[in-house]
Amino acid sequence: MDWINIIVQGILIGGLYALFAAGLSLIFGVMRLVNIAHGDLIVLAAFLGLTVTASIGIHPLTALLIVVPIMAMVGYALQYLLLNRTMGDDILPPLLVTFGLSVIIQNALLEVYSADPQKLQSGPLETASISIGSINIGVLPLLMFVVAIAVIGGLQWLFYKTAIGRAFRATSDNADIAQLMGLNKAHVFGLAMALSLSVVAIAGIFLGMRTAFDPASGPARLIFGFEAVIIGGLGNLWGTLIGGVILGVAQGIGAKINPGWQLLAGHCAFLLVLAIRPKGLFPRVEH
């Protein structure tokens, strides 16, 4: 029974990892950009949530209404003013610029919020649980998982059923020709980053509700998100959910065997997938 419990918890935490991964996968899909500062932006969103909840005394979930638009605007501005200047055939500039950004964000957070671990207080939601047989399922992890499904479903719909999604795909296919059709590449990329950071905002708030975080927590979130993307298969949004679940379950099993092995087991699962299926378990099929 213990083991079933561990697997269920692992699956649910996988939802959070999928949220880390979805934003990363999205901007890679649209503009082949890998944002090294992705994890730090997640932590930035969590700290924003902390400031919002502390200053106006609202629930972290309500704070989403403020944090999501702020992060979306940050994303648009970041892309439009900075990252668009680095886009091109050379992969070095965007990589190094987002790496620099990562260091700047970490140290700015350290300066403003200190190195103390923080947590977003979500009241009764933290301890609420439902029992199915002998398995206890926390309401918060369950909510996280449901939100992850909703976010990925929403992104999927947006990508394949709306005009903006069409613009994303067209720009991703061929930015020059998309520009000929009246799509401003700089604007489309800005929107993609805004969308990515909206997802980052959701991920950050849930991260803060679930675990303690500090200014140095970012890189590990980037790595979890990245592992989920690769395990699931590049360019496949639903794949990120499966990747997140596999990562969560592997970590749970590792922790059960030896507490020191939690993260190690997750990384090993990733390396194993890389070794046997380098394109991930569910690579995108061109249609």
Added chain:
Amino acid sequence: MPMLNTQGLTGHYGDFQALFGLDITVGKNESVSLIGANGAGKTTTMRAIAGLLSSPAHMIQWKEQSIGNLRADQVAKLGIAMVPEGRQLFPSLSVEENLKIGAQSARSGPWKLNSVYELFPMLTEHRHKPSTSLSGGQQQMVAIGRALMSNPEIILFDEISLGLAPIVIKQIYTALPEIVRDGTSALIVEQDIKKALQYTDRFYCLSEGRVTLNGDSANADQHDIVQAYFGN
């Protein structure tokens, strides 16, 4: 009154100069062809007009407005559409989505999904298929349809018939009068000089980035063109 004209248009790719002061005019309702050997600067001219290649503002005039420095998306919104060489459809979009992307610049006019399907009926049955599954000729129809969807006032056709089967070329040229009616102009790059002269009102012959000959297509002299083609 000229709709579009270039004034001493120059074009560079890095250190390489491709155009040396081109003066080209396209009037309202007029179809004009650009002919010339490979590397003469035809595609560069098209790219410069469409905004894919930035030029000093005054070098390209659109209805007496300087547009040389505008981005391609801004140029598209003015009513200048381009059918790029090699179709260049969006592979991850279906046929219909490719057409819808063409309407992105949100200009009003006669061209809608239905009218494009009327012009090229054979596209109707393929509308939900991936654009990559179509034949070259069908892809060219989608590319033309995609350009029409923006209800342009001028269409730039780069290599309109390159790599297409003769029967398809015929279909495309048959559709051309449909396309250039209602006050739409066309600037066409065509390898086949005979076709170019047959279907357009006027022509410009380019060689090594300069206009070497221009005039009415109907009165063009075969010998002069051959001379101009090779830059004499």
Added chain:
Amino acid sequence: MSVTVTRRSNASTIFLIVALLAVVLFVAAPWWAGRAELRLFGEFFLYLGLACLWNLLAGYAGLVSVGQQAYVGFGGYLLFALAIHFNVHPLLIVPVIALLGAAISVPVGLLVFRLHGAYFAIGTWVVAEVFRLSAAQITILGGGSGTSLPVSVVKSIAQSRSDRESYVYWAALFLVLLIVSISFAFLRSRQGLALTAIRDNEQAAESLGINISRTKFLVYVLTAALTAALGALIFLQKLRISPDAAFNVNDWTAFVIFIVVIGGIGTLEGPIIGTLLFFLLRESLADLGTFYLMILGVVAIVIMIRAPRGIWGFISNKFGIELFPITRRVL
């Protein structure tokens, strides 16, 4: 008419003379410099070594790794493990560590080479994390809190502290000279030229008939070996190791990336200028703490956008100077 082709120039000849003088001066440093300066010089050389290697990897082979701390920590830990368990002079172990670094980098490379571009970068980071977490599991080396080098081992380097520090210093100086020479020789070789070519033009390199992916792999293994050797010396200087210090992404990768980007990526001169500037900035701004790091981040971003070839790229472009004669010119 006779045509002479040469790689040498006035600037490179002058540089060679100045560099030789500097080497003599630095070799003699234990006799003229104070203890603190010697330590600073040693640290300078170790960073210069890391910067040259990362530059070779990212600037020439296009392999942007953010996980080189894996090899720094690997070298450091291996030095501690071998020095504690085998009664050998620690400095004699360093070449062995380089070989073991090369050995471990082969399976690691086979894995991470399945990823491309930016994903390769994060993949290398994951490997470094695996190394760090694994090191924390080694209880005989102190687990998560690390360990100090036992006094007996420290004494085995040399009896007096000043001798000991001089030996480690000379080892660092020797190693960095070796790294610079290897980079220089490599870039002048056929494979090196091919690498420079892929940076500029993939097709041209293919037409040279050189197996690009094998050359890249070779560069990866070579830099891993030398990075491990540097790691061994870094922790021989510190005399204490812990997983967080050994596999620190900021210390061994972020700073190194800033050094190379600011100095000039893809040039041999860049890492030297970058390391000089980095130490100048550090000595004058380190009191600013977090602000110092933010400034470094901002400077790196501005340089990447405004002058992607860094300070040296800007200078050599403007004045046409090359200190390391690599490019052939017709006279």
